[in-house]
């Protein structure tokens with residue numbers, strides 16, 4: 001989903017263990033917006049690692065697959081974890097960071113295990129925007145998710161300088177490879193003009 005957002009292309013083949021921070025500049029309502037997106041692989045070895053990654057983020061997209069009930073069951077737990085960790089950590093920022101819930105793979109209607117109705121009820125109860133999308137079929141739907149997240153950040157005042165936080169350069173976060181998606185001069189010598197994630201293996 002992140003790669004679709006920043007490259008406009010759907011790359012079906014990839015390494016699911018890949019964890020990357022993508023730096024990407026987009027345009028929203030005529031303004032340049034710099035995104036820094038940690039695309040997690042969900043392979044955290046312990047709860048401290050999850051906590052560190054959650055602390056790093058200012059806002060969150062929680063993605064499940066409509067074809068996978070277990071991934072949907074994780075949504076509520078992740079929301080609580082994010083809210084808990086951020087309310088314990090921040091001063092001057094809203095108590096709960098912006099979160100958008102996304103049900104992906106809606107094109108796989110015959111494999112669906114989670115109904116739209118059920119997901120909408122959960123998102124209403126948790127008070128977070130909800131989108132059902134197909135990353136495979138629609139670039140626009142993917143963009144809408146990130147644009148909504150940005151608007152939520154604006155609405156909650158998360159983009160004012162007073163709420164900017166100094167990120168701790170932790171060993172864990174430093175180890176995650178970084179990709180500069182818009183730059184032709186890329187720090188590690190790679191660009192995002194790849195056809196498959198096989199072309200693109202981080203150190």
Ligand SMILES: Nc1nc2c(ncn2[C@@H]2O[C@H](COP(=O)(O)OP(=O)(O)OP(=O)(O)O)[C@@H](O)[C@H]2O)c(=O)[nH]1
Nearest residue numbers: 001011012013016104105106107108134135136137
């Ligand atoms: N049919 C379909 N397949 C998709 C869609 N989005 C992703 N996929 C496929 O689903 C797999 C996982 O895609 P990712 O976008 O990497 O999602 P992820 O959250 O990293 O998934 P996991 O690795 O399973 O945790 C890949 O094989 C993709 O090709 C979609 O909208 N429709």
